[in-house]
Amino acid sequence: MKVAASLAVLFGLVQLATSSPARYPVGPRKNAAVEGYGQQTSAYTAPSAFPTSIFASYYNAPESMTAEPRPVVTDVARTSVFPDILANPTVLPPGPSPSEAVYPVPTGAATPDVADQVRAELTNTFSSSAANCTKCTDALKTAQKLAQQAPEQIPGMLVELCKKYNYKSAATCEATYAPQVLGSVYAQVLSYANFSEGSTDAQYICNIVVGSSTSSCTLPAPRELDEGFLDDWFRGQRIPPTEYNRNVGEPTKNNNDLRVLHMSDIHVDPRFFVGGEAACTNGRCCRADAYNSTLSSGKFTQGMLPKANISEVSTYWGNFKCDTPWSLVMALLEAVTPLNGGEEVDMTIHTGDMVVHDLAQYVSQDLVKYTHQSLYDSIRKMLGKGPVFNAIGNHDSAPSDFASQGALPDGRSDQLSWDWDNLARLWESEGWFNHKEAEQARKHYAGYSVTPRKGLRIVAINTDFWYKNNVFNMIHTQNPDYSGSLRFLTDELLRAEKRNERVWIVGHVLTGWDGSNPLDNPTNLFYQIVDRFAPHVIAHIFFGHTHEDQFNLFYANNATSVAADKAKAVSFMAPSVTPGNNVNPALRIMHVNATTYEVMDYHQFYTQVPTFPQLPSSQHGPVFEYLYSARDAYGNFTASNANSSHPTPGGVWPANAPLNATFWAKLTEEMHATPELVQQFTVFQGRNSPKSPKCTDDKCVQAKICYMQSGSAPLGKKCTQGYGSVQS
Numbered sequence: 270m271k272v273a274a275s276l277a278v279l280f281g282l283v284q285l286a287t288s289s290p291a292r293y294p295v296g297p298r299k300n301a302a303v304e305g306y307g308q309q310t311s312a313y314t315a316p317s318a319f320p321t322s323i324f325a326s327y328y329n330a331p332e333s334m335t336a337e338p339r340p341v342v343t344d345v346a347r348t349s350v351f352p353d354i355l356a357n358p359t360v361l362p363p364g365p366s367p368s369e370a371v372y373p374v375p376t377g378a379a380t381p382d383v384a385d386q387v388r389a390e391l392t393n394t395f396s397s398s399a400a401n402c403t404k405c406t407d408a409l410k411t412a413q414k415l416a417q418q419a420p421e422q423i424p425g426m427l428v429e430l431c432k433k434y435n436y437k438s439a440a441t442c443e444a445t446y447a448p449q450v451l452g453s454v455y456a457q458v459l460s461y462a463n464f465s466e467g468s469t470d471a472q473y474i475c476n477i478v479v480g481s482s483t484s485s486c487t488l489p490a491p492r493e494l495d496e497g498f499l500d501d502w503f504r505g506q507r508i509p510p511t512e513y514n515r516n517v518g519e520p521t522k523n524n525n526d527l528r529v530l531h532m533s534d535i536h537v538d539p540r541f542f543v544g545g546e547a548a549c550t551n552g553r554c555c556r557a558d559a560y561n562s563t564l565s566s567g568k569f570t571q572g573m574l575p576k577a578n579i580s581e582v583s584t585y586w587g588n589f590k591c592d593t594p595w596s597l598v599m600a601l602l603e604a605v606t607p608l609n610g611g612e613e614v615d616m617t618i619h620t621g622d623m624v625v626h627d628l629a630q631y632v633s634q635d636l637v638k639y640t641h642q643s644l645y646d647s648i649r650k651m652l653g654k655g656p657v658f659n660a661i662g663n664h665d666s667a668p669s670d671f672a673s674q675g676a677l678p679d680g681r682s683d684q685l686s687w688d689w690d691n692l693a694r695l696w697e698s699e700g701w702f703n704h705k706e707a708e709q710a711r712k713h714y715a716g717y718s719v720t721p722r723k724g725l726r727i728v729a730i731n732t733d734f735w736y737k738n739n740v741f742n743m744i745h746t747q748n749p750d751y752s753g754s755l756r757f758l759t760d761e762l763l764r765a766e767k768r769n770e771r772v773w774i775v776g777h778v779l780t781g782w783d784g785s786n787p788l789d790n791p792t793n794l795f796y797q798i799v800d801r802f803a804p805h806v807i808a809h810i811f812f813g814h815t816h817e818d819q820f821n822l823f824y825a826n827n828a829t830s831v832a833a834d835k836a837k838a839v840s841f842m843a844p845s846v847t848p849g850n851n852v853n854p855a856l857r858i859m860h861v862n863a864t865t866y867e868v869m870d871y872h873q874f875y876t877q878v879p880t881f882p883q884l885p886s887s888q889h890g891p892v893f894e895y896l897y898s899a900r901d902a903y904g905n906f907t908a909s910n911a912n913s914s915h916p917t918p919g920g921v922w923p924a925n926a927p928l929n930a931t932f933w934a935k936l937t938e939e940m941h942a943t944p945e946l947v948q949q950f951t952v953f954q955g956r957n958s959p960k961s962p963k964c965t966d967d968k969c970v971q972a973k974i975c976y977m978q979s980g981s982a983p984l985g986k987k988c989t990q991g992y993g994s995v996q997s
């Protein structure tokens with residue numbers, strides 16, 4: 270039975286092999302629209318058994334359901350087997366090894382007592398009566414002396430200051446600022462950033478460290494991108510061609526739409542502990558050492574917390590405050606083919622973040638490699654024929670969030686090349702890339718430009734270079750493209766335009782919304798790039814990162830008008846696989862026209878975390894249900910149509926028209942006229958999560974529409990803040 274079931278999983282036929290498939294329509298959709306776009310199954314019940322055949326062997330017994338399986342995984346270079354300590358829930362992982370520390374190169378001989386001098390100066394600075402922001406900029410200049418002369422003393426100094434000013438507990442200070450954790454990277458930023466008059470690096474750092482609410486630590490205005498800059502940027506080709514053929518692909522054999530899976534933010538937690546505290550007050554929840562301080566002293570042997578001291582028990586299938594257990598990842602992957610009507614999807618886009626959210630001291634290069642290897646292997650085996658295109662996410666590196674630019678001095682650009690190299694090797698070995706494409710990924714920080722089908726080009730970039738938490742971005746803050754990623758993207762778009770291709774841009778961190786995640790300068794430039802190449806070349810943009818179902822519009826002329834006829838592109842942020850924090854796990858199947866590469870509709874599926882505690886007493890695993898079709902849920906513009914700059918006959922979006930930027934821009938117009946739609950959107954944001962706040966008052970409604978219309982950070986920051994997320 271088990272063998273039959275796991276073989277069946279491989280062929281996506283679980284629903285035939287196991288008892289009775291659930292095939293019933295749920296959610297708000299009407300059947301008609303789904304039928305119009307081909308066969309689509311409404312629900313799928315995953316089997317309770319783990320598909321053990323996916324991995325050759327395990328460190329534990331994966332059948333038990335009392336603990337998460339711990340697969341034995343060999344690295345892609347076939348040089349080693351990842352040790353069980355990366356996944357064993359009751360043993361703390363060793364974290365990064367001291368050899369992973371990377372310091373800046375000292376700029377010259379060190380003054381003998383430089384550390385004492387710097388310590389004294391810092392003490393004076395911090396005890397002065399100056400404004401916090403001034404203290405911060407002064408301290409950076411002082412610390413730079415130490416970072417440039419004796420960089421290996423920076424981690425120790427950070428630990429000392431952290432303890433002295435009670436920033437964190439002594440143990441946490443030591444763990445966080447250890448050289449191989451954050452200490453040596455901070456030394457690089459302190460050494461390589463420019464803190465002199467006229468540079469904005471210090472202002473950026475202090476805005477993040479001190480915050481702008483309590484002081485004058487505001488960000489400088491985004492750098493102006495004037496005509497001259499933009500003319501140069503587009504290599505003298507600022508005017509797009511007047512004619513452009515968008516029918517560049519070839520119809521499929523049976524003239525069906527292409528089926529493209531969009532998944533994001535899997536965040537598998539290999540150390541997920543079943544039967545622990547899922548509503549914890551320390552570290553990470555659903556771990557063997559997690560506890561809730563209202564019910565427990567925290568004094569217990571890992572994995573031995575009595576049930577009476579647990580607020581919410583972590584379950585085999587997952588919990589709202591935790592990342593994804595292996596069992597849930599596999600159930601979701603098993604669901605894809607059945608939900609696609611029994612046929613494998615043609616292609617998959619995964620918009621990044623496979624690695625668990627964890628404390629910095631536990632995120633090692635080995636953990637990142639182990640996670641990527643085991644997940645890519647599983648995805649290939651479960652999804653079958655279609656290639657998988659991945660974006661690197663901020664959690665797909667060690668330390669998390671960091672990516673180093675090619676222009677860093679002293680050969681420091683290479684410190685994360687182990688990661689890009691490993692991803693390139695993996696994508697080639699899984700059969701998704703040829704060697705030349707893999708070489709590209711090595712060169713472009715895991716970014717690439719490939720053509721999986723005639724006329725379609727997928728350009729992926731490493732979006733850590735506009736992520737606020739990548740500290741390397743605090744170096745050369747006035748340069749909107751210090752990494753060269755946007756140069757690469759733009760040149761690929763220029764070439765695609767000449768070749769008459771359509772492009773999908775794939776990344777992880779979004780560029781806009783409320784502006785709380787990305788940086789101003791790079792996303793302001795990205796917005797101008799999109800304006801230049803959309804809608805003719807750029808057909809779609811795919812991101813993830815927020816864990817929430819969102820979209821962003823890009824309008825002509827930097828959004829000086831947000832009338833529907835000015836919309837040029839839309840980016841889709843796919844909802845996450847991980848239930849953290851307080852969202853239901855999701856997967857999205859898009860229907861794409863095979864000649865234009867435009868999305869005709871997408872179907873959003875999800876599974877309800879609140880049902881998980883009851884599953885062990887049933888004979889099955891999670892049920893994946895239908896949530897909504899974008900066209901069905903949003904395609905009726907009756908209330909706003911008459912006043913729209915892009916009216917549609919009868920107010921309903923024509924069945925043969927794609928869900929392009931105009932569609933989504935009209936939706937924002939309709940939302941102004943019908944605020945209930947914003948609440949509907951909010952329900953989808955968290956996928957029916959009972960924990961999501963409502964968005965019904967006018968302030969929230971207006972703010973959320975504003976986020977949707979803001980494709981860059983400077984635009985998003987102009988919206989009323991505080992309504993961006995449904996997580997808590």
Ligand SMILES: *[C@@H]1O[C@H](CO)[C@@H](O)[C@H](O)[C@H]1NC(C)=O
Nearest residue numbers: 462463464465466467468469
């Ligand atoms: C630091 O920034 C200032 C002001 O922009 C500039 O004049 C100077 O050349 C920069 N220094 C370095 C080393 O780049």
Ligand SMILES: *[C@@H]1O[C@H](CO)[C@@H](O)[C@H](O)[C@H]1NC(C)=O
Nearest residue numbers: 399400401402479483484485
């Ligand atoms: C400066 O920071 C300290 C510590 O965070 C805070 O207590 C104080 O209110 C701040 N002072 C000003 C003027 O913002």
Ligand SMILES: *[C@@H]1O[C@H](CO)[C@@H](O)[C@H](O)[C@H]1NC(C)=O
Nearest residue numbers: 548549550561562563564580
């Ligand atoms: C800790 O447990 C208490 C009591 O069960 C609960 O009210 C609280 O929400 C829990 N804390 C967290 C952070 O989940």
Ligand SMILES: *[C@@H]1O[C@H](CO)[C@@H](O)[C@H](O)[C@H]1NC(C)=O
Nearest residue numbers: 564565566567568569575578
């Ligand atoms: C569990 O709760 C009991 C009752 O409050 C308390 O005495 C005991 O110390 C707790 N045990 C742990 C391990 O927190």
Ligand SMILES: *[C@@H]1O[C@H](CO)[C@@H](O)[C@H](O)[C@H]1NC(C)=O
Nearest residue numbers: 831832833909912913914942
């Ligand atoms: C009509 O549309 C314009 C912008 O497109 C908007 O400013 C105005 O409020 C709309 N009027 C109504 C009645 O919806």
Ligand SMILES: *[C@@H]1O[C@H](CO)[C@@H](O)[C@H](O)[C@H]1NC(C)=O
Nearest residue numbers: 804836837926927929930931
């Ligand atoms: C979207 O599609 C509609 C219908 O085909 C078309 O009128 C509109 O110009 C398109 N919008 C964009 C931005 O391509």
Ligand SMILES: *[C@@H]1O[C@H](CO)[C@@H](O)[C@H](O)[C@H]1NC(C)=O
Nearest residue numbers: 516524525526862863864865
């Ligand atoms: C795809 O789009 C083209 C151009 O709009 C259209 O002619 C064709 O019928 C569409 N294909 C399908 C399968 O709908």
Ligand SMILES: *[C@@H]1O[C@H](CO)[C@@H](O)[C@H](O)[C@H]1NC(C)=O
Nearest residue numbers: 904905906907908919920921
């Ligand atoms: C669109 O909405 C209007 C107003 O709510 C309604 O009368 C009409 O039936 C809807 N059309 C479709 C095709 O759902």
Ligand SMILES: *[C@@H]1O[C@H](CO)[C@@H](O)[C@H](O)[C@H]1NC(C)=O
Nearest residue numbers: 491493494793797827983984
């Ligand atoms: C676009 O608008 C934002 C917000 O007003 C502004 O900061 C930015 O400089 C503008 N970009 C360009 C290229 O004009």
